[in-house]
Amino acid sequence: xxxxxxxSLHAWTLLEFLAEMSGEWGYGYEIIRFSGLQSGTLYPLLIxxxxxxxxxxxxxxxxxxxxxxxxxxxxxxxxxxxxxxxEAAQRRSPRRLDPVPV
Amino acid sequence: xxxxxxDIDSDSEAVKFALGCIWAAFVIAGQGDLDDxxxxxxxxxxxxxxxxxxxxxxxxxxxxxxxxxxIAYLTVAGAPFRYIVVNFFxxxxxxxxxxxxxxxxxxxxxxxxxxxxxLASFLLGATIFGVAADGASRWLRVGSMxxxxxxxxxxxxxxxFSQRRSVIATVxxxxxxxxxxxxxxxxxxxxxAGGMSFLAVKVRDxxxxxxxxxxxxxxxxxxxxxxxxxxxxxxxxxxxxxxDLSLAAGCAVVVGAGLLMLPGxxxxxxxxxxxxxxxxxxxxxxxxxxxxxIGSYPTPLVGYGGSAIVGYFLSLALLPTPLASAAFxxxxxxxxxxxxxxxxxxxxSVRGRLVAVCVGAFGIRTxxxxxxRGS
Numbered sequence: 402x403x404x405x406x407x408x409s410l411h412a413w414t415l416l417e418f419l420a421e422m423s424g425e426w427g428y429g430y431e432i433i434r435f436s437g438l439q440s441g442t443l444y445p446l447l448i449x450x451x452x453x454x455x456x457x458x459x460x461x462x463x464x465x466x467x468x469x470x471x472x473x474x475x476x477x478x479x480x481x482x483x484x485x486x487x488e489a490a491q492r493r494s495p496r497r498l499d500p501v502p503v
Numbered sequence: 504x505x506x507x508x509x510d511i512d513s514d515s516e517a518v519k520f521a522l523g524c525i526w527a528a529f530v531i532a533g534q535g536d537l538d539d540x541x542x543x544x545x546x547x548x549x550x551x552x553x554x555x556x557x558x559x560x561x562x563x564x565x566x567x568x569x570x571x572x573x574i575a576y577l578t579v580a581g582a583p584f585r586y587i588v589v590n591f592f593x594x595x596x597x598x599x600x601x602x603x604x605x606x607x608x609x610x611x612x613x614x615x616x617x618x619x620x621x622l623a624s625f626l627l628g629a630t631i632f633g634v635a636a637d638g639a640s641r642w643l644r645v646g647s648m649x650x651x652x653x654x655x656x657x658x659x660x661x662x663x664f665s666q667r668r669s670v671i672a673t674v675x676x677x678x679x680x681x682x683x684x685x686x687x688x689x690x691x692x693x694x695x696a697g698g699m700s701f702l703a704v705k706v707r708d709x710x711x712x713x714x715x716x717x718x719x720x721x722x723x724x725x726x727x728x729x730x731x732x733x734x735x736x737x738x739x740x741x742x743x744x745x746x747d748l749s750l751a752a753g754c755a756v757v758v759g760a761g762l763l764m765l766p767g768x769x770x771x772x773x774x775x776x777x778x779x780x781x782x783x784x785x786x787x788x789x790x791x792x793x794x795x796x797i798g799s800y801p802t803p804l805v806g807y808g809g810s811a812i813v814g815y816f817l818s819l820a821l822l823p824t825p826l827a828s829a830a831f832x833x834x835x836x837x838x839x840x841x842x843x844x845x846x847x848x849x850x851x852s853v854r855g856r857l858v859a860v861c862v863g864a865f866g867i868r869t870x871x872x873x874x875x876r877g878s
Contacts (some may be wrong), residue, residue: 442527490692
């Protein structure tokens with residue numbers, strides 16, 4: 402299957418990062434810290450990808466009293482399938498060989 | 504986003520995260536494809552969907568962000584603590600007025616002719632009997648605080664006039680123009696002239712044209728009269744002086760000032776009356792920021808000064824909601840006899856006024872106590 406060209410590079414970065422989390426829930430700032438995406442880019446992306454059915458979101462209870470609950474995200478089955486298909490498509494793409502020196 | 508912010512230990516990372524979130528909020532508002540999504544059961548989209556449809560919600564976000572950035576600047580600049588407290592409580596009062604008047608999604612924001620005339624008379628009275636300094640008479644003293652009534656009232660009156668014009672409202676605008684020429688206040692006279700001129704071009708009715716004509720004349724008189732007030736620290740010219748502190752402080756002030764125009768610019772509707780109101784709102788606050796850039800006039804919301812903060816939220820309270828405006832598309836704004844009272848009671852409902860007065864009184868009382876404690 403060909404790569405979904407409607408998704409931006411940032412969207413793919415996010416999807417691939419969440420795929421590496423192997424089904425664990427990820428928080429916004431955690432994603433920002435380890436994926437390199439900025440908050441201004443991330444949150445609109447999360448909404449858009451959730452709308453497409455590639456992510457699911459859930460309010461998580463606070464880890465300590467007095468803290469507000471946080472929104473956490475992880476890939477849906479469709480999101481995981483999309484990332485797997487993209488990786489497979491990239492492996493099948495022909496590589497450009499370096500010219501052999503003479 | 505705010506929940507994430509509390510978990511960030513580093514201050515600089517938190518500021519960077521917060522600024523990114525402000526940008527994210529506006530990007531989300533601009534994402535048109537969210538209209539096609541079912542909002543049920545999706546709390547994040549329900550919030551953004553509602554946020555996009557209500558100019559007061561966008562304005563609340565922008566206004567509070569501006570106040571926060573202003574408080575950050577005042578802190579870094581070493582302003583007296585009571586300046587920060589005054590700005591904070593002015594925001595509380597402003598938000599209280601906004602919440603008190605925000606009753607339901609199907610209410611257009613209209614100021615009755617009686618209120619128009621009352622406010623204009625009050626402004627003229629403040630000019631004649633108020634506090635004068637260096638040849639300018641623009642202020643009122645309330646306890647230990649000095650207010651600038653034109654900053655509180657003129658933006659709101661311009662936004663209200665853009666939606667509903669009557670003979671009494673037009674006379675009121677003329678009285679305001681006279682007051683601003685008498686003070687003299689070049690900035691607010693320019694704001695009034697700009698707003699009325701824009702409206703006259705858009706609606707092309709006699710009342711708007713008359714208001715524009717008198718406003719332009721008032722602006723001319725204000726420009727002619729000398730205005731030699733020096734810049735006040737933390738109030739005037741901070742769009743430049745903030746950069747002397749640091750690039751971050753300067754950017755915070757510029758971004759905070761720029762946010763004020765966004766509610767009027769981001770809203771889109773097929774209803775021309777509502778669209779005029781939104782654009783005029785943006786124009787008014789752009790003009791106030793421009794005046795602060797050019798001359799020694801208060802920089803709204805990001806500088807010290809509660810009047811502009813209250814004025815901003817008050818002008819937001821008078822913006823129409825698109826759904827209500829679309830329901831009355833095509834109705835003549837100058838027809839005073841066609842009152843849609845069942846669905847659109849005027850802003851001066853008794854309950855709204857009482858809540859606004861109580862909130863305002865509490866805020867002024869608290870403000871006064873803190874101000875005298877700090878002096």
